[in-house]
Amino acid sequence: MTNPTPTAQLSAAGVSIWLDDLSRERLSSGSLQKLIDEKNVVGVTTNPSIFQAAITSSNDYKAKIAELAAQGAGLEDTITELTTTDVADACDLFAQIAAATNGVDGRVSIEVDPRLAWDTDGTIAEAKNLYKKVDKDNVLIKIPATLEGLKAITAVLGEGISVNVTLIFSLERYRAVINAFQTGLELAKDNGHDLSKIHSVASFFVSRVDTEIDKRLDAIGTPAAKALKGKAGLANARLAFQAYEKLFSTERWVVLAEAGARPQRPLWASTGVKDPAYPDTLYVTELAANGIVNTMPEKTLDATFDHGVVTGDTLTGTYTKANTVLTALENLGVSYNNVVALLESEGLDKFVASWNELLADVEGALAAARRAA
Template sequence: MTNATPTAALSAAGVSIWLDDLSRARLVTGSLQKLIDEKNVVGVTTNPSIFEAAITKSDDYKAELASYSAAGVNAEDAVFEITTADVAAGCDLFAPIAAATKGVDGRVSIEVDPRKAWDTDGTIAEAKRLYAKVEKKNVYIKIPATLEGLEAITATLAEGISVNVTLIFSLDRYRAVMNAFLNGLEQALANGHNLADIHSVASFFVSRVDLEIDKRLDALGTAEATALKGQAGLANARLAYEAFEGVFSSERWALLADAGALPQRPLWASTGVKNPDYPDTMYVTGLAAPNVVNTMPEKTLDATFDHGVVTGDTITGTYAASNALLNQLEGLGISYNDVVNLLETEGLDKFVASWKDLLNHVQEALDAAVTEA
């Protein structure tokens, strides 16, 4: 593959391009395969909001829901069956890429019920249930990086199940996630699992950081504050990559690598710009470096393919400036810890709300099918 397009150049720079979307239509119409063939997409992520949109805003699932209604299936079980079926089909589509990359790419993620984000044992049980149902080696089970989720991440990896850790906003929490990953691999090795078969990514959210910090900068209203807008998201992610480099060059990691383990790659999530005044590819071209994933909504993928300017590694060498930027924000009274804690709470609340909306809509569809019958 040549570097004739920006997405090809991005891939050559070490960035795995994943699509942040999945639906039945993408699978059956060939649109997802087209993105693989033409725009260098090598994986897919999903979340409750994506499934809520896919199932409730199309008629693609109407016949399936009618059959579940006739069989007396409840909304939760119907959602479980539909989402795992779509993810399994997605895994089949990406299987050749998974084989070619030895499981590094060609991945499709499915998230545990977000209502279990604060329930360690419930998350572990749900992760095992999803993994058993999808029954594909290239599936990722997504677990939110709550404090309760850290132990679940370790336990799931220890069972030999690959994990996408999601909703990471803070550097401290990211370090805790990497520690949970190492703990999980150490336990998996003790349990007799082949570490080469266990993969993980850590989803570090980007644009929402700017959205929240920009609000606070606007409230200050000074020229100094205005000059700092739109920079915190990139700075935060770049410092996460510095932390990644540190952990995965440690002696502790070297022992696991010698046993066949592969590093937990950073995954840049929430990479669509929220402010239309900003360049629409800033969270893509500004976060290029080896061994990372960027999962994009299709709008951002299209923008990158159309006019993204890829200049190689845009992270290494930025750490001092990134630290200085966060220190400047603190100096203006914008608390980093307050921002990231708020974003985690809001992110989880959004996913729980989407999940509840999905269940309500599916229940309405099941009830309607009974009436029509």
């Protein structure tokens, strides 16, 4: 009998491996199915940047855009049709996994228009529209964890819709996300929904924390500063897992769990290593524990499959050391609150910029199709 691959070992340790990418080519070529079969992928996440790259860098969408142009479709409706079709088809691909795991895995995420990140009512309406448009039980609607997004998360969950909360950087915001989730389940219960059918993940971003903090440590330049490089992202995520353990063991949660609720799983996002000096599997093997999700770009997935060293649970019991790292950073003048606020702002700006590029490119494609008709 052959030895299990590192991704199989990771899966056996209770980590759900999701791919952070989706395109029409992945679906039509069978490459996504191959990752399911060979590298233990059990879900997919998308974001505005992923769709912008997929739609504008290939000819796979040209015929559909021409068809929509002939039908007189507008720009926004065209983009919705292209993205939700890919997500619905991916949901079908993962349907067996979703059924086998009672909906825990086999999930495909689609994000609301990022320009709505500061608009609670707009986000709620868009989330409902996407959920209805995809029309698959195993879809997750992604909502950014802005202050305005928190209320939307509660409202959408209250409608019985499963949610992926995204762009979480700070521990304080993560605790607020968990509160929004539990409030949403309480609302869903009052509304008569089956709590066992409502699923959620909280996407906590990792590598971007190191990128920003390492830049500040390099500017300080002391040996003490350089010794802390590459440690903040892991420390932050480990303390998030501590918060998860605490807030899903309260009396409030016990009441919900007894009513059939499932916990909102932590999901590690932004797990591709940005600094080549660090191991390329750093944010995978060092953040493993039963019951978490790690969504990986294909490069990170391939690295993990090829040479990841899986040693089991690398989260539980790491909290004292993680606190020490964040305290040392503050003592050096690196403001945690400043960093996480900046990263949220930059993350949203990036998604809005990608969405605007997508709008412009699809608008051009629609115009070209109409001229050619």
